[in-house]
Amino acid sequence: MTGHRSVARFDHPALLYRGEQEYLAGTTAFVRAAIADGDPVMVAVPGKNLDLLKAALTDVADRVVFADMAVAGRNPGRIIPRVLLRFATDHPGRRVSIIGEPIWQGRTALEYPACAAHEALINAAFVDRDAAILCPYDAERLDPSVVEDAWRTHPTMIEFGGHRVSDRYADPFDTADTFNQELPASPADAEFLVYGDHSSLAAVRYFVRRNAAASLSADETEELVLAANELAANTVEHTSGRGRITIWTEPGVLICQVDDAGHLADPLAGRLLPPAHHQAGYGLILTNDLCDLVRIHTTPTATTIRLHKYL
């Protein structure tokens, strides 16, 4: 039967699974129920689990859009705008069902706070939307604190085959704010540039180009130049003071950090596409697209944004 619901409802359960059997049982039941309802379905999970699900869903493969979350959602900051909301807006007026698995064993300590903030903010980004997003968590292999966080970021939980309301679920913005954490200090000998006068964005671009070219390809360098330019432009447009850009490498990653006296007051900045007729508001979305990880620490008097390009 085809579901025609008059009231939009957002469901965001976490599936705490132990082993392949539980994973497949929980996820395929979700997909098959959505297909039975006539809903568009997307499966966005990381590589190995994607292969498992593709194999288990061959009979309905033409009804499901598959995406490798380790690629499409490598940067957790782009999962909402580029994976989840994109699929929803591609199906206007319809309830969509998505399996989104943003957290897996290989996520680094640096990535995790951005992943958890993302999970919390899904609840805000999808409020009033007609959608179901199931987030599988590997309860056997993930750190217990990660599973604990899933109880805070999901209103409902599925465990041992049963559904229940999470008693720890809290306001998504408050929860996301607990992951708005101070970043480790940049190396004392890192190259930096202070900017903030008219036309100094050209100097910022020159600085990034000069310091990134040794580690990145020409195209990747220009991606980082563009991302850094958008952040520095925000400093110039939205603060009265100067900014500082610092760049250095750590094993496997090039890091470019922008510090200014602004406040990124909207936790959803960079996650929601502006309405089509808006000419501004694309900078942070693009930054999320161009980088492998974006970490933000913002307070009313200072903001640090760290861009990561994996080497």
Next chain:
Amino acid sequence: MSGSALLDQVTRGDHVCWIVDDEAVRLDTLAEVVQAGLRKRERVIYTGDDPEGILAAIECRGVPTAEALAAGSLRASTPESCLTSGGAFDPAVAMRLLREESDKARQEGFPGLRLIADMSWASRSVPGAERLPGFEAELNVLFAEGYLLGICAYSRRLFDPLSLRRHTSTHAGAAGTDMPFDPASALRLRLTPPYGLRLAGEADIFNRQALAAVIEHLVDQDDGSVAEIDVSDLRFADTAAGRILAQAVDRRAGGLRLVGASPALSRLLDFHGDRGALASDTDAEADSA
């Protein structure tokens, strides 16, 4: 002349916002740009407060002003001469005056017309001054023809940082003390007859309105012709510049083509174009399913 050389890279077609914060640098630079124009046999028009004082100051710095004035290659006037009889700023009147001057200089055989304007008047309570940014942006179309060269001097003492930034973005390039005009990082817009435009340099928030105005002009030229924007020398475009270009291509639906986009610019164009494209692709899939 001290040789501050802030503006010695400016060429015909450029429209530069010059942020002034030092009187000695101002007079040295004025002398340099007037001298450079005279050497290139361009007509040089200066408008600003106290034109006699300025002429005397640059004469002291070695510019043969008396000779140039007598030959008609140099003219100097107060800004009031460009305002309406009622003392208001009217973009239509100013644009007409500018076109007349430009036509006259061409007829008299000058290879270019160099305009140097002290914009201090705009900080006073001149009726209509709020229309200046829109006018300055529109002017870029005229400059892009490649005959005029414009240097607009805004004093940091008279304009607050916010309005300076707004004025800067209506110009294709900028310069200031210790920050010479750099052709590589400025935006260069040149119309290529009959229907084309060549972009070079870098497009960012500091020249956004200039780019938008010239692109708007191309989009409005919707007469069935196919216009081409050569972006092969556009070294950098920020997300807003990419959006301006992507939307122009969309709006002219086949009547506007970008040539020579770098991988970075192509990516930006996809970024701004893909929401509509993806939505329609998926709808088609869903319909056939």
